[in-house]
Amino acid sequence: MRFFTRAAVVGLLLAAIAAVALYLIPSNKYYVFLPDRAHPLEPLVTISGRQDKTNGGGVYFVDVRYRKARLLEDLLGRPLASGATLLRTREVLGNATEKQQRTIDLSEMEQSQKIAAAVALKELGYHVNIRLPNVVVENVVRTAPAARVLKPHDVLLVVDGQPVHSLGRLHDLITRHDPGDVIQLTFRRAGPVKTAMVRTIASPEDKREAVIGILVAEQGGSTGKLPVKVQIDTGGVGGPSAGLAFALDLMEELGRNVDHGYKVAATGQLAYDGSVLPIGAVKQKTIGAREAGVDVFLVPAGSNAHVARKYAHGLRIIPVQSFPQALHALATLPPKHPTPADRVDFETRAKCAKFQSRVL
Numbered sequence: 001m002r003f004f005t006r007a008a009v010v011g012l013l014l015a016a017i018a019a020v021a022l023y024l025i026p027s028n029k030y031y032v033f034l035p036d037r038a039h040p041l042e043p044l045v046t047i048s049g050r051q052d053k054t055n056g057g058g059v060y061f062v063d064v065r066y067r068k069a070r071l072l073e074d075l076l077g078r079p080l081a082s083g084a085t086l087l088r089t090r091e092v093l094g095n096a097t098e099k100q101q102r103t104i105d106l107s108e109m110e111q112s113q114k115i116a117a118a119v120a121l122k123e124l125g126y127h128v129n130i131r132l133p134n135v136v137v138e139n140v141v142r143t144a145p146a147a148r149v150l151k152p153h154d155v156l157l158v159v160d161g162q163p164v165h166s167l168g169r170l171h172d173l174i175t176r177h178d179p180g181d182v183i184q185l186t187f188r189r190a191g192p193v194k195t196a197m198v199r200t201i202a203s204p205e206d207k208r209e210a211v212i213g214i215l216v217a218e219q220g221g222s223t224g225k226l227p228v229k230v231q232i233d234t235g236g237v238g239g240p241s242a243g244l245a246f247a248l249d250l251m252e253e254l255g256r257n258v259d260h261g262y263k264v265a266a267t268g269q270l271a272y273d274g275s276v277l278p279i280g281a282v283k284q285k286t287i288g289a290r291e292a293g294v295d296v297f298l299v300p301a302g303s304n305a306h307v308a309r310k311y312a313h314g315l316r317i318i319p320v321q322s323f324p325q326a327l328h329a330l331a332t333l334p335p336k337h338p339t340p341a342d343r344v345d346f347e348t349r350a351k352c353a354k355f356q357s358r359v360l
Contacts, residue, residue, distance in 0.1 A: 030069035031092045035083045035284040038062045038265045038292035039234075041249040046231040057259035057336070059252055060294055061245035062267050062285040063237045066092070083287045083311075105238025112239075112269065116246035117230040118223040119274050119323055123247075124254060126227045132165035132272050133221030137187075137214050144213025145199040150187065156216065157193065158186035167218060168275025168300075172321045174200065175302055177210045185212075206303040221272040228254070241279035243270030244298060247323055248330075258327065261336035265289035266298040266326070274323040276300050282307040290315045296333070298326050 038060040069086060073079050079086045093101045122128040137154040140147045156164050159173040160183055177183060179202035186195045200210035232246060245266040252258040267285050268276035278300045279285075286308045289297040296316045299308045305319035320326040 027069040027071050027074035028089065029074050030086050030088060031066050032069045032073060032079045032081065033085045033087060033281050033284050034065045034067070034079075034081050035287035035291065036063050036065045038285075038289045038294060041232070041245060042253065044233050044235075045249060045253060046233075047250065047253055048229045057261045057295075058263050059245055059249035059259055060263065060265040060289065060292055061234070061242040061249075062265055062288045063234075063239070063242070064281045064284040064288070083284060085281070085283060102238065106236075108240040109234065109238045109242070112241075112243040113230070113232050113246055114223060114226075115221075115270050115272055116243045117226055117228070117250060118272070119270055120247040120250040120254075121226060121228055123274075123323065123327070124251060124256065128226065129224035130272050131220070131222045133218040135164050135167065135170055135216050136219050138217050139215040141213035144201055146212040146214055149185070149196045149198050150214060151189065153189070155188040156185065157188055158184075160184050166271030166273045166275040166277070167216060168269075168271045168277040168321065169273060170216065171277065171302070172275065174212060175209055179203075179207070179210045181210060183212070203303070206306065209302055218271070223272075240269040240277075241267050241285075244268035244276055244320070244323065244326060246270070248298075248326065251327075258330060260330055260333060262296055262330070262333060263292075263294040264296055264298065264330065265292065265294040268298070268300045268304075268320070270323060276320050276322055276326070278302060278304050283311050286311040286315070286317075295336075296330075298329070 039062075040058050040060050042058055069079070073086060077086070096104065118128050118130055122130065135156045137150050137152055137156065139152055140150050156170065158164060159170060160176075162169075162173055164170050164173065174183065177200050179200055182197050182199050184195065185198050186193060188194075198212050200212055203209040203211045230250060234242070245268075247270055248258050248264065248266055258264075265288075267279055267282075269279055271277060282299065282304050286297060286299075290311075290313060294315070296318055297308060297312070298318045298320050299305050301319035301321045305317060308317045318326075318329050320329060
């Protein structure tokens with residue numbers, strides 16, 4: 001009897017040691033992305049000509065925390081932390097090392113701040129020299145109809161008669177269509193300019209969204225010397241996805257009432273032409289915005305907005321495709337603390353709207 005008891009104790013100890021080891025030893029196969037509470041930008045920004053805020057709102061940026069998965073999470077095939085997502089190492093690092101990817105992330109953060117400052121200052125009426133980039137095809141999905149038309153190094157110029165100078169603008173023009181629609185592309189290939197019709201296909205990420213099956217990149221965009229000195233200290237956070245939040249906050253701190261008394265979280269990579277590009281880890285960023293107690297969360301339109309709504313749990317999600325659209329969306333929110341006159345105006349408009357709906 002003592003032998004079996006001793007064997008059971010030893011077995012439990014070995015199991016406990018194994019469990020601890022599985023939890024502590026990192027996996028090389030996966031990374032875990034975790035929510036991080038959204039951060040107010042006002043304390044992180046140093047800007048010449050800055051004005052004090054008095055309306056009680058604020059602009060917040062969202063990021064994510066990530067770490068290597070534990071062996072236990074690898075075996076289970078799911079993260080142990082609430083709100084987390086398990087991603088394969090290749091999805092996170094690509095062909096880079098962790099150190100190389102860290103350098104890339106910090107470089108993208110620095111670039112996003114420059115673009116945000118240029119876009120915000122230009123919107124405020126400052127003279128800013130922005131050189132718009134070219135949108136260049138890097139690769140084409142072999143099975144997509146676009147493979148019969150486009151090749152790597154082609155420069156996309158016009159989509160359906162509209163000029164294209166950013167990934168966000170290209171995304172906007174393509175996603176106006178349904179999968180299977182035909183769009184007109186004008187592009188330059190080693191000098192000559194060509195025009196062709198291309199049929200769209202369904203996005204592998206969202207079957208409701210149209211794509212043409214190409215991988216593209218922006219090349220050549222730049223800004224001249226900015227008329228206002230701006231510094232943003234994000235404490236080592238990397239990546240390009242806070243560009244929209246930076247631009248909103250810079251306008252707020254230079255005297256424009258952007259947040260209108262609301263606590264506004266925003267995410268989205270900002271392009272030189274003011275387009276807002278899709279970003280990753282939307283689930284974690286939505287949870288982070290929600291946990292910070294913000295009133296509204298601006299996110300790139302399309303699949304990002306669909307995911308954000310899934311995890312909003314009451315948080316108001318505002319999809320945007322451009323910086324001007326984000327400003328307009330905030331400007332048309334109802335007053336945060338309506339006055340009696342505002343309430344009368346809302347009631348009058350509501351009655352008129354009700355009457356008009358009956359008439360029509």
